[in-house]
Amino acid sequence: QVQLVESGGGVVQPGRSLRLSCAASGFTFSSYGMHWVRQAPGKGLEWVAVISYDGSNKYYADSVKGRFTISRDNSKNTLYLQMNSLRAEDTAVYYCAKDLWKGEQWLVRGGYFDYWGQGTLVTVSS
Amino acid sequence: EIVLTQSPATLSLSPGERATLSCRASQSVSSYLAWYQQKPGQAPRLLIYDASNRATGIPARFSGSGSGTDFTLTISSLEPEDFAVYYCQQRSNWPLLTFGPGTKVDIK
Numbered sequence: 413q414v415q416l417v418e419s420g421g422g423v424v425q426p427g428r429s430l431r432l433s434c435a436a437s438g439f440t441f442s443s444y445g446m447h448w449v450r451q452a453p454g455k456g457l458e459w460v461a462v463i464s465y466d467g468s469n470k471y472y473a474d475s476v477k478g479r480f481t482i483s484r485d486n487s488k489n490t491l492y493l494q495m496n497s498l499r500a501e502d503t504a505v506y507y508c509a510k511d512l513w514k515g516e517q518w519l520v521r522g523g524y525f526d527y528w529g530q531g532t533l534v535t536v537s538s
Numbered sequence: 539e540i541v542l543t544q545s546p547a548t549l550s551l552s553p554g555e556r557a558t559l560s561c562r563a564s565q566s567v568s569s570y571l572a573w574y575q576q577k578p579g580q581a582p583r584l585l586i587y588d589a590s591n592r593a594t595g596i597p598a599r600f601s602g603s604g605s606g607t608d609f610t611l612t613i614s615s616l617e618p619e620d621f622a623v624y625y626c627q628q629r630s631n632w633p634l635l636t637f638g639p640g641t642k643v644d645i646k
């Protein structure tokens with residue numbers, strides 16, 4: 413069965429960096445686009461970033477553009493989120509999520525999340 | 539940016555009743571809308587995509603309808619496990635994705 417397991421969260425001071433990881437199993441990781449979605453405590457969901465199945469295309473929400481970098485290692489079935497210049501407003505549970513569509517279909521139909529990890533909490537505080 | 543609004547913010551119902559949740563987009567999203575369910579302490583779960591297609595394993599009591607700017611998620615008869623927060627999400631502006639603020643369905 414599909415499993416997504418995030419790690420790397422913790423408490424970090426404003427302006428510092430953190431890297432999140434998401435280990436995937438139970439599906440052909442290299443065939444699917446992958447996303448990061450976050451949820452501030454007691455708040456709603458916010459899409460953060462997406463990467464294509466081969467890593468060639470990456471897109472970001474305006475709120476994190478220029479500060480966060482999404483990447484993947486298909487040989488390790490792992491998704492990453494490098495977060496730099498962290499702010500208090502980045503405090504949230506960060507979920508990795510698998511896109512519903514694979515391969516070339518993702519380019520045209522992508523953007524729905526059919527499996528999610530359990531999330532990892534990032535707290536930005538001095 | 540496409541803004542999604544959901545109503546009501548909270549819906550108080552009893553098990554067995556019908557739930558009707560609304561999602562409205564600030565501009566047309568065609569049929570590119572999904573619904574998710576989230577229970578406390580859990581990750582969201584995909585219920586409906588492309589406005590009316592049930593995701594794998596989702597019970598038939600969940601149905602979605604609408605197109606353009608107005609969408610509805612209907613739960614035909616609430617089960618105890620259906621009390622949760624429901625979010626709509628658009629992919630019309632792919633790859634820029636947005637969620638609605640959510641509707642909480644709680645027990646009356």
